[in-house]
Amino acid sequence: MSGLVLSIADRQPYDVQRRAVAAVNLQRERERDHVRSMRKTGNPVDVEYRDKPATLDAWYRAQPVKPGRISPRLVLTTDKKRLYGLPASARLVDLRGMGDEVDHWSIAVFPVLHGYVVGVKAPAGGGGVGVMWRKSYKASDYAMRLSVEHGFPIQERYA
Template sequence: MNGLVLSLTDRQPRHVQSRAIAAVILQRERERDHVRRIRTTGNSVDVEYRDTPATLDAWYRAQPIKPGRISPRLVLTADEKHLYGLPASAKLVDLRRMGDQLDHWSVSVFPVLHGYVVGVKAPAGGGGVGVMWRKSYKASDYAMRLSVEHGFPIQERYA
């Protein structure tokens, strides 16, 4: 009596096998990236950003203001940008001098030279932080995301 033993993967259709292979490759790449980050920074990324505020606006409000300055320094590391769902090339912009002063919180969209600045603007000149976007559809998507995250209306301002 002859018997043939088939593994579980051999019994799956080809498209399921290819998706499983792609998932395993992606998981291995993420593990390699995680190990590289630990080697370069000296500690785990998860541990390093455990106390990071949940939103970009909360991060901005938690930044210390150095003596002699009127606003915090707007610099994020690549890992922090990834944590907040921003592209690696994202540039932060202070919203303190942009647009009219409002009496309520809002998500503001400012058309500027070569793009759009989108961010959460505080009432009564409280400022805020915005992100520069070159493409209008990306700025619109980010404004919608901020509006849903914070529950604020979207205010578009044109100069």
């Protein structure tokens, strides 16, 4: 893309050429900073932290529900997955209808086919959002992290 910008700028006045070169250099510098940031912290520079809900469950509850649906669509960008400490390949699962209904908030661990679903389960059919994990130790670590973040007990339930 930068070659195309520079070739178009060659036919422009000197001031336009100078601004085009500066814009291309700035874009390259931002890309280098982005790569460095990803290597150091795992968090991208571009993502605004102030717009992020505090937890994945808060993000889920803030999603609009389209007419004709009973729950929001569970899709996160790769950058937002990293902000919530999830791997880029993480798959979100709606917890509505999984397991027994209880009268208190809890961290639920559901053994399912080919893995485990871990998430915050709301009382009385309130649903929630969970993350699918293939390895039991990763599911256990995520459940412990959620328990500490939210202050809820961990309950292993069978779907």
